[in-house]
Amino acid sequence: MTTRFIGKPLKRKEDPRLIQGLSHYVDDLNLAGMHYAAFLRSPYAHANIRSVDLSKARRASGVVLALSGTDIDGAIQPVPCAAQIPDMKSGARPVLARDRVRFVGESVAVLVASDRYAARDALDLIEVDYEPLTPIVNPEKAIAKGAAPLHAGQKDNVAFKWELEGGDLKAAFKAADKVIKQRIVNQRVIPVPIETRGVLADYQPGEGQLTVWSSTQIPHLLRTQIASMLNFPETLVHVVAPEVGGGFGTKLNVYPEEAIVAYLAIQLGKPVKWSESRRENFQATIHGRDQIDDLEVAIKRDGTILGLRCRVIADLGAYYQLLTPLIPTLTGLMMTGCYKIPAARMEITGVFTNKMATDAYRGAGRPEATYLIERVMDLVAAELKKGPVEVRRKNFPQPKDFPYATPTGLIYDSGDYQKALDMALKVADYKKLRQEQAKLRKEERYMGIGISTYVEICGMGPSSAMPAGGWESATVRVEPTGRVSVMTGSSPHGQGQETTFAQMGADVLGIDPSQVQVVHGDTSVVPYGIGTFGSRATAVGGTAVYKSLQKVKEKLARIAAHIVGSDPERMVFANRKIFAKQSPKKSVAFGQAVSAAYVAKTLPAEMEPGLEATTFFEPTNFTYPFGTHICVVEIDAETGDVKLVRYVAVDDCGNVINPLLVEGQVQGGIVQSVGQALFEEAVYDEQGQLITGELMDYALPRASDMCWIEAARTVTPTPVNPLGVKGVGEAGTIAATPALAGAVADALAPFGVHHVDMPFKREKIWQVMSKNRRRVQ
Amino acid sequence: MIPASFEYQAPKTLDEALRLVERHGDEAKLLAGGHSLLPLMKLRLATPRYVIDIGHLRGMSYIREENGQIAIGALTTHTEIEQSALLASKCPLLPETAAQIGDVQVRNRGTIGGSLAHADPGADYPAAILALDAEIIAANTSGTRTIPARDFFVDMLTTQLHPGEILTQIRIAPRRAQSGAAYEKLHQPASGFAIVGVAANVLLGEGGKTIEQAAIGITGLSARAFRAEAVERALSGKHISEKVIEDASRNGAEGVEPLSDLHASGEYRREMARVFTRRAVARAIVAARGDA
Incomplete structure (x- = not known):
């Protein structure tokens, strides 16, 4: 295959419609007779529901239906959780609370009206008699002796305990020259996709057909779950993910509103739409992170790390969403990062609190792991008065060590960590940066340099390691006119696979990307698929596409060879022609061969007509992208303001289909990380009220908060798939927070401080600098 | 919505x-x-x-000279103020302040009259309006009256405007020779409002060695924007030095009860009042000397 398009920075096919506002999100879809649903949400974090009186709301103008949790009891199954951890307790979320509410924003009633104003107004007419209970907000207090359990019939608020140990930890700590202990906190954050969630459902009673449009990353899994939750035939459920304006993991889930809106459409025989407000999105769409990690590290004086022990308190919120308990376990699997640490142990305590559930947020457990191990590397360097680069280098596995087995049971596919580090140091001109830092310190200016050498786990599959299948599907159909439809089970929502899969189709079949149309998100059109998350769409979904393209290509080669009288093995596809390698004059136009497949008069004997192939690709392993990020900050000692000065990102995601899109993913991920590092924090007060409940109080990073990102790449292909691609959707978020944390800690080193918890808000940094001002000069 | x-x-x-x-x-x-x-x-x-x-009222959006003063219609947008050539030469503090409000979309829609009448404790204009000794014109069905800026802000979200009145115009004296002004702000990262914003307007003596008059407006620090008179007293008539400015700035929060919220404690706001007063005064002096 000649690669005219793969590896080239093609502009995205998706962008013209997005930039011009011509795309259709759920809220842009309107059906005749459409009604609107609105949810009444609990203002209390913890309360018993004595009664819900819907009588006034039901009489309100325009209202056609109003239901409480009691009204739908038994009709809709609770929110599904696919994660299974031995001995985990029940934390199932009812779609509407019936007896008790357990977080602010939990729905207690739903109503449907003829327009969205009538629906919203009628909410104010619902009377709920709450009996407030003491909210349990702090996860450590939640598991302290005497804390009342959130869930009836449970003895405490421990949802599960999970342990992972590899290597001889006892021996490691016995052989240690020093043991470092540190608590680090990875704060709860709110993902904030630009498009909030939305659901539109339509039911045709004659045909018995239910169609649900939802802003989701997993249309097929949602279809299965809606069928199960409503006890409705899956064959009659059609789910469409139209344009989805960002997910970041929040839409890798099944929410009460998806099942309820479908249920309401069936009950009413009318289309029903619900659009989530920003406030609802803050309160009732999954949050991310929220771990307290207590670390113990066994080290040798030369910087060798012998062992790592970590006790984690994971604040799960009140209920499980789809993958809630699973996310912190990914932190455990990746806790040793890109280092040869022979022994490691993690003990996770999953805790119920009166908050929204946590679940997969861009990186999902791996940013927490990288943050943890990279903070460890910096603390080791500080303890031993060595450079952060030296300590990291000392503990890297060498390229010859791959595939590399970790004590946590993973097999890293391929890597050259040294090479990425060297490139980053060169791009940053690290030596010069250190000289500049020394000079500025004399002027009482506080510049800090942070380094993060990371590895992450993505290309989510294989199925043996996943809760609900780790494969992906693709159908390639060459249409009679010669246009190519690629139907992918992946569900891109910003990742750009309409472009990258078209690049692949064009190169395999010797045509132009404009002739390849990528179709996704519609369960009636594309084969059953798993969806887009865990940086898997190209590594797993792309491989399924590639294999289906190969199958179609083989068939076309046989048809073309039959027409020109040549050997199918020797046919070449280029410039919309198929020709024999040795004698290019033996050639047919691409369209002619395609036509032959459909007209079916000149096909080789025994060949079926048509030109379509489907693949369900099952990967043999995860993929493990890696790299080095270097961040330079300067802190204003008077205000505590942290300013980004430089950011160097060297990422290795294996082979690259489109470097422009890779850079876009890296940039976006870094910016999102800057948000967590500098500003973002979901703050619940003691009453369990989310006081960072809107964008006036919850700061997202802006262009003016960023510096230029100097991005470079090394290329270490993976042997796990034929494309050699690893995935890059989350790398930026995984790599960047520790680089920023390292830079801030480095800037504060003259104050005798080696670790500060995120977010690095100005007042917090100012406090650190004023309290420690004269300790070290 | x-x-x-x-x-x-x-x-x-x-x-x-x-x-x-x-x-x-x-x-x-x-x-x-x-x-x-x-x-x-x-x-x-x-x-x-x-x-x-009131967005459709005609003739309420303008920036013009009238009787030796600059008159600004209440419906003038932040962007119009930011880009006004007249203000750039006669009252540069106001465009400098407008440029630090919110973001482009906010500046294209928001109006100076709306901002002043709403009197958000973190709004930017009040600091500048106070430092400029502006006059605010209010109308009701029986006529108009003039309210000096220093009397205008009463409390959080409360002004001297009476029920039935509409703020129609802001009047400002054009800057004098040897004067300079600056607005320095610590913004709240989510909303863009001022945690502390300090507008300094100074008039220097001959040769630019002394401060003859100083007017300091501070917003964000407390429930209402105010004139930092203790700072003004500590600067007026003084020979300019770093120490004089630093010492005067320590009085930035004198006599006020600082706000304390999710984004900044009272202690921090008080300290930032010092830092940003110093920065604003220092830059105002540079601006005044640039004119000499």
Whole structure:
């Protein structure tokens, strides 16, 4: 295959419609007779529901239906959780609370009206008699002796305990020259996709057909779950993910509103739409992170790390969403990062609190792991008065060590960590940066340099390691006119696979990307698929596409060879022609061969007509992208303001289909990380009220908060798939927070401080600098 | 946005608007740029029965010289102020302040009259208006009156405007020779409002060695924007030095009760008042000397 398009920075096919506002999100879809649903949400974090009186709301103008949790009891199954951890307790979320509410924003009633104003107004007419209970907000207090359990019939608020140990930890700590202990906190954050969630459902009673449009990353899994939750035939459920304006993991889930809106459409025989407000999105769409990690590290004086022990308190919120308990376990699997640490142990305590559930947020457990191990590397360097680069280098596995087995049971596919580090140091001109830092310190200016050498786990599959299948599907159909439809089970929502899969189709079949149309998100059109998350769409979904393209290509080669009288093995596809390698004059136009497949008069004997192939690709392993990020900050000692000065990102995601899109993913991920590092924090007060409940109080990073990102790449292909691609959707978020944390800690080193918890808000940094001002000069 | 229902009225003339305001009293809210009112209505924290949209009033958006003063219509947007050539030469503090409000979309819609009348404790204009000794013109059905800026801000979201009055104009004296001004702000990272914002306006003596007069307006620090008179006293008549500026800045929060919230404690705000007062005064002096 000649690669005219793969590896080239093609502009995205998706962008013209997005930039011009011509795309259709759920809220842009309107059906005749459409009604609107609105949810009444609990203002209390913890309360018993004595009664819900819907009588006034039901009489309100325009209202056609109003239901409480009691009204739908038994009709809709609770929110599904696919994660299974031995001995985990029940934390199932009812779609509407019936007896008790357990977080602010939990729905207690739903109503449907003829327009969205009538629906919203009628909410104010619902009377709920709450009996407030003491909210349990702090996860450590939640598991302290005497804390009342959130869930009836449970003895405490421990949802599960999970342990992972590899290597001889006892021996490691016995052989240690020093043991470092540190608590680090990875704060709860709110993902904030630009498009909030939305659901539109339509039911045709004659045909018995239910169609649900939802802003989701997993249309097929949602279809299965809606069928199960409503006890409705899956064959009659059609789910469409139209344009989805960002997910970041929040839409890798099944929410009460998806099942309820479908249920309401069936009950009413009318289309029903619900659009989530920003406030609802803050309160009732999954949050991310929220771990307290207590670390113990066994080290040798030369910087060798012998062992790592970590006790984690994971604040799960009140209920499980789809993958809630699973996310912190990914932190455990990746806790040793890109280092040869022979022994490691993690003990996770999953805790119920009166908050929204946590679940997969861009990186999902791996940013927490990288943050943890990279903070460890910096603390080791500080303890031993060595450079952060030296300590990291000392503990890297060498390229010859791959595939590399970790004590946590993973097999890293391929890597050259040294090479990425060297490139980053060169791009940053690290030596010069250190000289500049020394000079500025004399002027009482506080510049800090942070380094993060990371590895992450993505290309989510294989199925043996996943809760609900780790494969992906693709159908390639060459249409009679010669246009190519690629139907992918992946569900891109910003990742750009309409472009990258078209690049692949064009190169395999010797045509132009404009002739390849990528179709996704519609369960009636594309084969059953798993969806887009865990940086898997190209590594797993792309491989399924590639294999289906190969199958179609083989068939076309046989048809073309039959027409020109040549050997199918020797046919070449280029410039919309198929020709024999040795004698290019033996050639047919691409369209002619395609036509032959459909007209079916000149096909080789025994060949079926048509030109379509489907693949369900099952990967043999995860993929493990890696790299080095270097961040330079300067802190204003008077205000505590942290300013980004430089950011160097060297990422290795294996082979690259489109470097422009890779850079876009890296940039976006870094910016999102800057948000967590500098500003973002979901703050619940003691009453369990989310006081960072809107964008006036919850700061997202802006262009003016960023510096230029100097991005470079090394290329270490993976042997796990034929494309050699690893995935890059989350790398930026995984790599960047520790680089920023390292830079801030480095800037504060003259104050005798080696670790500060995120977010690095100005007042917090100012406090650190004023309290420690004269300790070290 | 799904607010509670309201009656929308869009008068075409100021007289018509004043009659509506008089008639509806507390049940009415004025809508100008909408950046303060609409978020409150969206969350149903404000549920006015009448929304009187004054955005269609003719002749309320202008920046012009009148009788030796600069007159700014209440409906002039932040962007118009930011880009005004007249203000750039006669009153550069105001465009400098406008440029630090919110973001481009906010500046394109928000109006100076709306911002001043709303009197958010973190709004930027109040600091500048105070430091400029501006006059605020308010109208009702029986006429107009002039309110000095230093009397205008009463408390959080409260001004000297009476029920039935509409803020129509802001008047500012053009800058004098040997004077300079600057606005220094620590912004709240989510909303862009000022945690502390300090506008300094100084008049230097001959040769630029002394401060003859200083006017310091501070916003964000407390429930209302105020003139930092203790700082002004400590600067006026002094020979300029780093120490004089530093010492004077220590009085930035004198006599006020600092706000304390999710974004900044009172202790931090007090300290930032010192830092940003110093920065604003130092830059105002540089601006004044640049004129000499």
